[in-house]
Amino acid sequence: xxxxxxxxxxxxxxxxxxxxxxxxxxxxxxxxxxxxxxxxxxxxxxxxxxxxxxxxxxxxxxxxxxxxxxxxxxxxxxxxxxxxxxxxxxxxxxxxxxxxxxxxxxxxxxxxxxxxxxxxxxxxxxxxxxxxxxxxxxxxxxxxxxxxxxxxxxxxxxxxxxxxxxxxxxxxxxxxxxxxxxxxxxxxxxxxxxxxxxxxxxxxxxxxxxxxxxxxxxxxxxxxxxxxxxxxxxxxxxxxxxxxxxxxxxxxxxxxxxxxxxxxxxxxxxxxxxxxxxxxxxxxxxxxxxxxxxxxxxxxxxxxxxxxxxxxxxxxxxxxxxxxxxxxxxxxxxxxxxxxxxxxxxxxxxxxxxxxxxxxxxxxxxxxx
Amino acid sequence: xxxxxxxxxxxxxxxxxxxxxxxxxxxxxxxxxxxxxxxxxxxxxxxxxxxxxxxxxxxxxxxxxxxxxxxxxxxxxxxxxxxxxxxxxxxxxxxxxxxxxxxxxxxxxxxxxxxxxxxxxxxxxxxxxxxxxxxxxxxxxxxxxxxxxxxxxxxxxxxxxxxxxxxxxxxxxxxxxxxxxxxxxxxxxxxxxxxxxxxxxxxxxxxxxxxxxxxxxxxxxxxxxxxxxxxxxxxxxxxxxxxxxxxxxxxxxxxxxxxxxxxxxxxxxxxxxxxxxxxxxxxxxxxxxxxxxxxxxxxxxxxxxxxxxxxxxxxxxxxxxxxxxxxxxxxxxxxxxxxxxxxxxxxxxxxxxxxxxxxxxxxxxxxxx
Numbered sequence: 001x002x003x004x005x006x007x008x009x010x011x012x013x014x015x016x017x018x019x020x021x022x023x024x025x026x027x028x029x030x031x032x033x034x035x036x037x038x039x040x041x042x043x044x045x046x047x048x049x050x051x052x053x054x055x056x057x058x059x060x061x062x063x064x065x066x067x068x069x070x071x072x073x074x075x076x077x078x079x080x081x082x083x084x085x086x087x088x089x090x091x092x093x094x095x096x097x098x099x100x101x102x103x104x105x106x107x108x109x110x111x112x113x114x115x116x117x118x119x120x121x122x123x124x125x126x127x128x129x130x131x132x133x134x135x136x137x138x139x140x141x142x143x144x145x146x147x148x149x150x151x152x153x154x155x156x157x158x159x160x161x162x163x164x165x166x167x168x169x170x171x172x173x174x175x176x177x178x179x180x181x182x183x184x185x186x187x188x189x190x191x192x193x194x195x196x197x198x199x200x201x202x203x204x205x206x207x208x209x210x211x212x213x214x215x216x217x218x219x220x221x222x223x224x225x226x227x228x229x230x231x232x233x234x235x236x237x238x239x240x241x242x243x244x245x246x247x248x249x250x251x252x253x254x255x256x257x258x259x260x261x262x263x264x265x266x267x268x269x270x271x272x273x274x275x276x277x278x279x280x281x282x283x284x285x286x287x288x289x290x291x292x293x294x295x296x297x298x299x300x301x302x303x304x305x306x307x308x309x310x311x312x313x314x315x316x317x318x319x320x321x322x323x324x325x326x327x328x329x330x331x332x333x334x335x336x337x338x339x340x341x342x343x344x345x346x347x348x349x350x351x352x353x354x355x356x357x358x359x360x361x362x363x364x365x366x367x368x369x
Numbered sequence: 370x371x372x373x374x375x376x377x378x379x380x381x382x383x384x385x386x387x388x389x390x391x392x393x394x395x396x397x398x399x400x401x402x403x404x405x406x407x408x409x410x411x412x413x414x415x416x417x418x419x420x421x422x423x424x425x426x427x428x429x430x431x432x433x434x435x436x437x438x439x440x441x442x443x444x445x446x447x448x449x450x451x452x453x454x455x456x457x458x459x460x461x462x463x464x465x466x467x468x469x470x471x472x473x474x475x476x477x478x479x480x481x482x483x484x485x486x487x488x489x490x491x492x493x494x495x496x497x498x499x500x501x502x503x504x505x506x507x508x509x510x511x512x513x514x515x516x517x518x519x520x521x522x523x524x525x526x527x528x529x530x531x532x533x534x535x536x537x538x539x540x541x542x543x544x545x546x547x548x549x550x551x552x553x554x555x556x557x558x559x560x561x562x563x564x565x566x567x568x569x570x571x572x573x574x575x576x577x578x579x580x581x582x583x584x585x586x587x588x589x590x591x592x593x594x595x596x597x598x599x600x601x602x603x604x605x606x607x608x609x610x611x612x613x614x615x616x617x618x619x620x621x622x623x624x625x626x627x628x629x630x631x632x633x634x635x636x637x638x639x640x641x642x643x644x645x646x647x648x649x650x651x652x653x654x655x656x657x658x659x660x661x662x663x664x665x666x667x668x669x670x671x672x673x674x675x676x677x678x679x680x681x682x683x684x685x686x687x688x689x690x691x692x693x694x695x696x697x698x699x700x701x702x703x704x705x706x707x708x709x710x711x712x713x714x715x716x717x718x719x720x721x722x723x724x725x726x727x728x729x730x731x732x733x734x735x736x737x738x
Binding site for chain 2: 017018019020112115116173174175176177179180181183184186187188190191192193209210212213216217220223225228229231232233234247249250251253255257258261262265278282285286288291317
């Protein structure tokens, strides 16, 4: 599907949770569909850790279809014949919005001089974009995983910004295990000699090996144990020449799951920047909506006028159903209208991106309601 | 506790599952307690992936107590006043038994010329050691994790070798997720430029950064999500000068769990060899007791005269209870005497090494029975 690729320079410096502020922020974003005359049909789609604005259009680097084409398009659950979908690339990322790879005021890339940002900082940048676009109130904000964190953060910090808040496969705070997996990825990147303290831009080598390992670690958390067993089990990988797989008694990828992980790791480095991976995982690890609001999650949603919908997946062990339930209880405590469903799907955390027809129905129903 | 450190050279070449054979194999082992005159009180303790023969004595590198002192000693569940405990370092490892760091026949270290071995190969070496020690039949073989795999493999391949087989927190085969985590660790090691195709022995630098990342990944799988939450939660790490922890908005270890993982990773490289890590994880990934026996796990135990005991832990997500139950069903199918218990413990897979008094009672009861 075609979209209108755009970049907008925020008029004002962006204040950050760290106390710093960021000048000259640019936000790259895609829109699909038309804004109606009273500007009441805007749906903000927030992307996940390694996602981007190409929600329903071809990725410029990989040439692959948009990451949520099954959900966004004409006649799809988020129907762009009715809604205008806006999807910004988060700050800190590497697909056009200001991040560690962008030029700093001195002309050189920020690299590790880029300030550490938070989910709330990403949301502040997005709200500034909406302001610039003249959108006062969203029909819906929706996102899965880190996109869901942004949706919850927007509801908590800009309570009048969205009529509907749809948070899928997400959490209100990163657990110790979540942090541990991210720290593992960061250490893999920073252990790569090509990382060079983050100053690899413009050089011949980026820390691809470290980034690939980080991606492999993350990928394991995105799939369920059952899903991995169903998809790969202990099946052996056929050789390139078509020979049936066998134990090689070596260190080639004998098992299909090894081959898959290597492919996921190496493919990822073509489209993503290692420093962006450091900054965005850090933002996720810092995320704790309760802590931001005096230690009580319910406080985050006090006085909010939105309707909420939370969706979890029974095989998601990254952000298990209990995390969504925790948010639902907080919303109940302040009397916010909320619906909640745990869907059965075999794909683990990645279910929100995959073929789960029940999710399509939930999304469509919530936007229509 | 003091032990008798010994190394024994196997008199014959060791045949391997790969079809190769290994000449001049040496087995380093520790014994505790005395063998009785009829040689009927020997208890073989098999160690886990990164374990060693120092089951109940100070580690020569780290100076730490033995890894199972709570279980092995005078008056302990495995009472060395009654039993002689024998604990060999597995082949492929790096604490004295022949492995990739050992001198090959040409005098240089094997490095990656070391043959890929299997759990059954480790057991063959151990049985050859027992033969050399004049022990025909063990009172008990016991092990946790990879030690449990060795116990099951010994029962399957040397059915007359042990009167009792006690397998704790283990599995009869590595799952796709198990393989995925190991492959992640191997890729981290091999991505480290200091690995140099395995030829780093004698040089100034070993692939410590990659090995540390591999260890961090493994460590996450050894703990439970609940255990991590209880132990660390989202608590912040105090600074070395005693300042209370705070978000630094940088990439230091702000969270205690980050600090813990970094410590685990870097400490490990002092005591373990990266190539050994590659070979032993490969052996574990290859492990599939059913496949070795015509595809039916029950076949592995047909005609076995041992008594079995399987123990799992409710928070172990590396080798969950279902894996032990799978073994129990196979044993039931061939009418083998087997007891099975799932213990409640908050520590995940590592429970078999930690303070779980119920495990002590199960081990003592099984050895006494």
